[in-house]
Amino acid sequence: MAGHIVSIIGARPQFVKAAALSPVLRRTFKETLVHTGQHYDYDMSRIFFEELSIPEPDHHLEVGSGSHGWQTGQMLEKIEKVLLQTMPDWVLVYGDTNSTLAAALAASKLHIPVGHVEAGLRSYNRKMPEEINRVLSDHVSAILFCPTRTAVNCLAKEGITEGVHLTGDVMKDLLESCQERISANGKTLASLGLEQGSYLYMTLHRAENTESSEKLADFLAELDRRGQQVAFPVHPRTRPLLSDLETRLRNIRLLAPVGYLTSLTLTRHARAVLTDSGGLQKEAYLLGVPCLTLRKETEWPETLHDGWNCLVGLDSAPLFSGLAQSPTQPRNSPFGDGHACEKIVQALESVS
Ligand code: UD1
Numbered sequence: 001m002a003g004h005i006v007s008i009i010g011a012r013p014q015f016v017k018a019a020a021l022s023p024v025l026r027r028t029f030k031e032t033l034v035h036t037g038q039h040y041d042y043d044m045s046r047i048f049f050e051e052l053s054i055p056e057p058d059h060h061l062e063v064g065s066g067s068h069g070w071q072t073g074q075m076l077e078k079i080e081k082v083l084l085q086t087m088p089d090w091v092l093v094y095g096d097t098n099s100t101l102a103a104a105l106a107a108s109k110l111h112i113p114v115g116h117v118e119a120g121l122r123s124y125n126r127k128m129p130e131e132i133n134r135v136l137s138d139h140v141s142a143i144l145f146c147p148t149r150t151a152v153n154c155l156a157k158e159g160i161t162e163g164v165h166l167t168g169d170v171m172k173d174l175l176e177s178c179q180e181r182i183s184a185n186g187k188t189l190a191s192l193g194l195e196q197g198s199y200l201y202m203t204l205h206r207a208e209n210t211e212s213s214e215k216l217a218d219f220l221a222e223l224d225r226r227g228q229q230v231a232f233p234v235h236p237r238t239r240p241l242l243s244d245l246e247t248r249l250r251n252i253r254l255l256a257p258v259g260y261l262t263s264l265t266l267t268r269h270a271r272a273v274l275t276d277s278g279g280l281q282k283e284a285y286l287l288g289v290p291c292l293t294l295r296k297e298t299e300w301p302e303t304l305h306d307g308w309n310c311l312v313g314l315d316s317a318p319l320f321s322g323l324a325q326s327p328t329q330p331r332n333s334p335f336g337d338g339h340a341c342e343k344i345v346q347a348l349e350s351v352s
Contacts, residue, residue: 168336
């Protein structure tokens with residue numbers, strides 16, 4: 001074995017990334033997997049381990065929900081204990097959640113080098129908790145795995161040029177390896193009463209969109225009036241804001257959060273995707289489905305260049321005009337060649 005790596009995950013987007021990287025990593029390194037417990041409901045956590053055969057976590061920290069400071073603090077303390085017991089050669093962190101920041105801080109303070117998967121993303125909006133998590137995690141990381149050229153350039157602007165590797169996106173690797181399973185998942189649409197190409201697939205959970213229940217209710221009411229079917233799996237953060245609205249919506253179908261394969265199936269067959277998720281913007285692009293992003297900025301500007309993604313915020317006018325247009329340009333290939341995981345492991349081997 002080339003060395004011992006502790007990988008720290010805790011939230012939905014991290015399970016997906018670990019599902020891609022962990023099996024490749026384990027061919028060369030000993031991996032200890034730590035689940036912080038940031039996400040804990042079956043359909044926010046366990047379902048991903050089952051569907052994607054993610055190895056059982058070796059440590060489950062069961063931190064759960066709370067304010068940002070409390071949640072990050074609890075994780076910091078508990079991750080430090082695990083790292084003191086295991087003293088690995090590397091700590092691997094993923095993305096931009098509170099679990100990422102806590103792990104990056106705990107490791108760097110113990111002088112254990114940190115590897116950051118999905119490094120260099122920037123929205124340049126410091127009000128987003130994820131932006132703070134990204135910037136701080138990048139600045140304490142020793143090795144940074146960038147999914148895109150833009151991410152490499154963002155790091156360079158902040159003076160980070162050493163240890164930077166352009167690997168491509170691990171989510172592209174995973175999506176490609178699941179293509180057959182997505183096709184085989186065709187019953188999903190029928191079971192939800194949806195028709196291929198005639199519905200919108202929506203997800204919405206970012207803090208900026210769930211701060212005001214009136215704004216969200218106005219947006220949903222307007223979208224509902226448009227008459228097009230919308231499949232909307234609701235994140236637990238968003239659910240409490242919808243209680244008054246649920247019985248009044250005619251065309252928007254509120255669903256429980258869905259697993260990875262169902263989400264990709266819903267994406268692939270949708271007329272368009274409406275989302276404030278970073279991962280879903282990319283998945284829509286990779287599957288060739290137009291996306292309207294319910295935000296004012298994106299960390300994935302590559303998806304905007306050829307018209308396959310459009311920033312519309314929570315305003316119905318730009319949303320409806322975006323829905324009336326179809327992208328005409330061919331898509332580029334900004335997310336790598338589908339071998340990001342191998343490149344990450346090679347880079348880790350070269351410094352171990
Ligand atoms: C987190 C990440 C975000 C990521 C998202 C994916 C941060 C700052 N944000 O946001 O980058 O896109 O995960 O889903 O880390 N809850 C449950 N059950 C669960 C998990 C959460 O009910 O299994 C509820 C809790 O009431 C909690 C709220 O959802 O207060 C928000 O959860 P939290 O982990 O704080 O952040 P997310 O909004 O999920």
